[in-house]
Each structure stands twice: as structure tokens, then as C-alpha cells.
Amino acid sequence: MKISIVTETFLPSTDGVVTRLRATIDYLIDQGHEIQVIAPDLGVRSYRNIRFDGVQPRTFFLYKHRKFGMPTRLIKKYFEEFGPDLIHVVNPAFMGYSGIKYGKRLGVPLIASYHTHVPKYANYYNQSWSEPLLWWHFRRMHNKADINLCTSQAILEELNEQNFYNMHLWKRGVDTERFNPELHDENMRRKLTNDHPEKRLLLFVGRLAFEKEIDSLIPMLEQNPDAHLAIVGDGPYRTELEKNFAHLDNITFTGFMHGEELAKAYASSDAFMFPSTTETLGLVILEAMASGLPVIAAESGPTNEQVDDGSTGLLYRSGPEGNLSDVIKRLEDDNLLERMSKQAYTHSRDYGWRGPAQQLLDFYESAIEMKQEEEQRAIQ
Template identity: 55%
Template structure:
């Protein structure tokens, strides 16, 4: 099968969307399929044998730390030359508009997948007035697809309630060979703990942006001297966060990848995840695979992964003091170890193959229906 993937983000960028995509593409290539990636031109033109067709990219005024590709007619040329059996548009918003439009114009079978709660993010940028318009725009885009994918049951329900058609849940996955407790490293622990490896090491991994609500963690450091914090990642909010955490025992590392990131997880004690806006939270599964218990907000997608007092602790995001009180429960090492063991057990058999097989099944379902001229009856 010839598969075209049009995505708003790809290598060398690193986030949960790219991680999921690269895992899926590896599987599709191993199964003998021909994959072509259409993505913002960031200087990478091949991924493990799959060609990457770049679309000119630039920074945008509202997000200077990342480059985006605007809608571009070059996507029509790229799709026409490749002539795929199916087009998968990932997170269609800007470049994805071209992917959706030209797939329909060229009468190519189309799948779309939803990964980012953009409308919810607007609350953190004082743009709530535009949420209705954003939902209208996304609904128009996604309802061109024969099949839509969401990364959690909670998001699936929300999309269906907002009028998105034919929404299915795309299973979770995580690299259980890379992320494992065996990656523990004494030098990494000393680095992340700022020379205090005897203290409880809290870890945050992710994009540094206002909607992640990372500021909440400071209260733990102020109330208890048993904890230190490592923040792994980068983004538009880093400078503000460094100022916010000034005077606390906090280490900012910037981005980490591969084995270095795996060591960071395994060398820490507790993963903290204050965000309430995630559609999945791949970092949650990476932390669990590494043997870390979690503290996370009681929100739909998070509750699908974390069971309170079993593999982590959930806090009430509506209660301003509950986050600190919840993290401080891990002053009890017995509790920490019990939840850490359960967290690792829950995802130790997961891997990426299950979700990749499922994706291929969706591709086959849509192409079969298209071949029968019955695309409109997908259920």
C-alpha cells in the first residue's frame, strides 16, 4: 500500500505526535508498505527509507519557538506524483488544510487524526473568544475524512459531541525497550538533582508552555525541603519559568532524546504532570514504563491511564492546595515504591506494535470502502 502522511510536525522536532508517527512509520515500512511524509521543511528529507517532502516553513508571530508550514499548493504536486492509496492528515490545522483539500480534490481516500486540544489552549493565551470559531474550523476539516482518530475515549466523546463524524480511538503505545527502570544512572541523577541525589527527585518532561501549568510545582519545593525538581524540555515559556523557579532547587536541562531521556526518567523518583489539557500524554506512559509513579490532574485522558493510589496519585485541579498536598504524600517511600511497581507493570507489555497494527487496519478499512464506492457508509 502507498501511504501519504501529511503532518504539521515531524523530525527533527520531537513531541508526542512525532514519537507516535515515527513508531507507526517504522512498522509500516517493516510490513512492506511505501510511506511518503509531507511535512514542514526543517532540513530532514528521509526517515529510515521513507522520503520526506518538505513544505517551506517559517515562524509565526504567536509561536516564535517553532516553525510551521502554511497552506501551499505544492502539496497537490507532491500527492499527485506519489499517487497514494490513502492520505493520513495528522492534526490538520495549517499545512493540514492543504492535505485535506488536495486529498479531496484528487479523490484520494482520507483519514485524519486529532492530537492537540487547540481550542482549550486558547484559554491560556487570553483568546477564549475564538474557541467557537476554532471548533467550527476543525469540524469542517475533519468531516472531510472518511474516518477520524482520537487518542483517548474522552477526546473521542468530545469530538462526537461537537459534531465530528466517525471518530475511533487510536490505541496507546510506548517504547518499552527504551524506557525501563534499568536505565537508572547515578551521574544523571546527580545532574538532575543539582548534586542532591539523596532527595526525592521530581521530574517534568514536555513542551514548556503556559497550558502545561508547570508553575504549580514550585509550591512543593517551597513547603518541603525533601524534594528537588528537574524540568526536561523547552518552549516559549522557558524564560518565564526560569524566573518563576529562581531561588528553588530546580534544574532546567533543555530537550533530551533517546537514551539520555530514558536515563532521566529512570533516575528520578516521581513524575509530575499538572496539565489538564492533554489529549493523551505520551510522557505519562514513558514515565510509567521507566518505573515512576505519577502525580497528575483528574482529567479525562489522564484518568484513562492513571488509577488513583494504584499506579499514581490524582489531584483536584479545582482545589489550589491539592497539588502540593498530593505530591507530598511521596515523602512516604513505601507508598512511592508500591505505586512505582504498579506503574511499570501496567505498561511493561505495551510497546508500539498494537497501535501500529490498528492504524494499518484503519487504512485498509478506508481503502476497501473507497474501492467499493461506499466511503460515506463508514461507521
């Protein structure tokens, strides 16, 4: 099968969408399929000898810290040159609009997947007026696809309520070989704790953006000086975060980590912090569990699907009436911490990437069959 993947984000970017895409592409290639990736050209033009077609990235005025590929007729040219059997548009927003438009115009089976809860970001950036418009925009694009996918049951139900067409759940996964408790490293722990390895080490991994709600962890650190928070990642909000946390000495900013270094950071920590309530999934949750970390997470639909309170982690209420500081104190119980660590690790073993990748391939084949049946009805 020849598969065109149009994605708003790809290498060298680091996020959950890219992680999922790489795992999926690896599987598809290993199964003998031919892949084309159309993405913003950020300098990385090769991955496992796939065909890469770049779109000139530009800055979007409402989010100036990141460059996006804009709608372009060039995508139609790329499709025509490659001749795909199926088109998958990942997270359609800007250039994804062209992927949807020209895929539909060319009559190729079309799948779209929803990964970023952009309409919910409107309130974080004082643009609440735009939320209905954003819902209209994303619904209009997705409803041109033959099959739509999302990554959690809670988001699926919300998108159904927003009248998105033919929604299905694309299961979550994790690299169960890379992330492992056995990678615990004392030197890494010293690095993450500013040479205070005896402290309870809490880890955050992700893009540093305002909507991630990392600031909400400040009161907890103020009230728990024996805890230390390591923030692994980078992004547009990093400078502001460093100012906001500057009065604390139990905080470390590391910037991005990748590969074995990142796996060691997970395995060398005591618990994982997940304060965001706007995620459609949060792949880092499973990466933490696979590393033997219980997850301390703000309650939200997608997060509650992954974290079993008191078993694989602890859930807390966010906001003015939040109870994070009280929840963190429960980590002082070493027996509870050890039990949750073991249960988190055991839980993660069922979520390798092979299952979700094969499930996606099944969706691809279903979309092709649907298109063939549609063509046959048109002939009759």
C-alpha cells in the first residue's frame, strides 16, 4: 500500500504526535508499505528512507514561538507525484486543510486523526470568543474524511457531541523496550536534583507552554521543601516559567532530553507529574509508567482513563480548590510508593506500539473498502 501522511508536526520536533508517528511509520515500513510524509520543512528531510516532501514553515501570529506549514497547492502536486492508495491527515489545522481538500478532490480514501485539543486552548490565551469558530473549523475539516480517529474515549465522546463524523478510538502505546526501571542512574538523579538525591524526585516531561499548567505546581513545591521537581523539556513558556520558579531552590530545568538520556531521567525519578487538563491523551504518562513511576495527575477525562487512583498513581483536583499538596504528602508512605511503582510498570507492559500500529493499518484497509463500495454504488 502507498500511504501519504500529511502532518502539522514532524522531526525534529519532539512531542507525542511525532512519537506516535515514528512508531507507526516503523511498523508500516516493516510490513512492506511505502510511505510519503508531507510536513513543515524544519531541516530533517529523511527518516528510514521514506519519501519526505516539505512545506515552507511560517510563523502564525497567535503562536509566534512555533512555525507551521500553511495551506498550499503544493500538497496536491506531492499527492499526484506519489499516487497514494490512502491519505492520512494528522492533526489537520493549517497545511492539513490542504491535505483534506486535495485528498478529497482526488478521490483518495481519507483518514484524519485528532491529537491536539486546540479549541480548549482558547481560554488559556484570552481568546475565548474564538472557541466556537475553532470547533466549526476542525469539525468542517474532519467531516470530509472517510474515517476520523482520536486517542482517548473522553475526547471521542466530546467530538461526538460536537457532531464530528465517524469517530473511532486509536489506542495508546509506548516503547516498552526503551523505557524501563532498570535504567535507574545515580548520576542522572544527582543531575536532576541539583546534587540532592535524597529528596523525593518529581519529574515533568513535555513542551513548556502556558496551557500545560506547570505553574500550578509552585504552591506544592513551596509547601514541600523535601520534594524536588525536574522539568525536562523546552518551549515558548520556558523563560516565564524560570522567572516564576526563581524563588525556589528545589527545581531543575534541563531542556530537552532524548533517547537513553530521557529514559534514564524517567527511571531515576520517584514519581511523574502531569498537571495539564487539556490533553487529548498524554503519551508521557505511559512512558513514565513503563519506567516504573506512579503518575501524579490533575483529573481530566483522558487522564482518568490512564491513571488508576491509588494503584498506578494518584489523581488530584486542580484549580483554586485543588488538593495537590495533600496528595503529594501521600508519597511519604514508602510502601504506597513502591506498590504504585510496581503496578504502574505492570500496567504499561500491555501497551506496546505494535497493537496501535496494526489497528491503524486496519482502519486504512477499512477506508479503502468504504471508498470502493461507494464507487460501486455510484456505478450502479
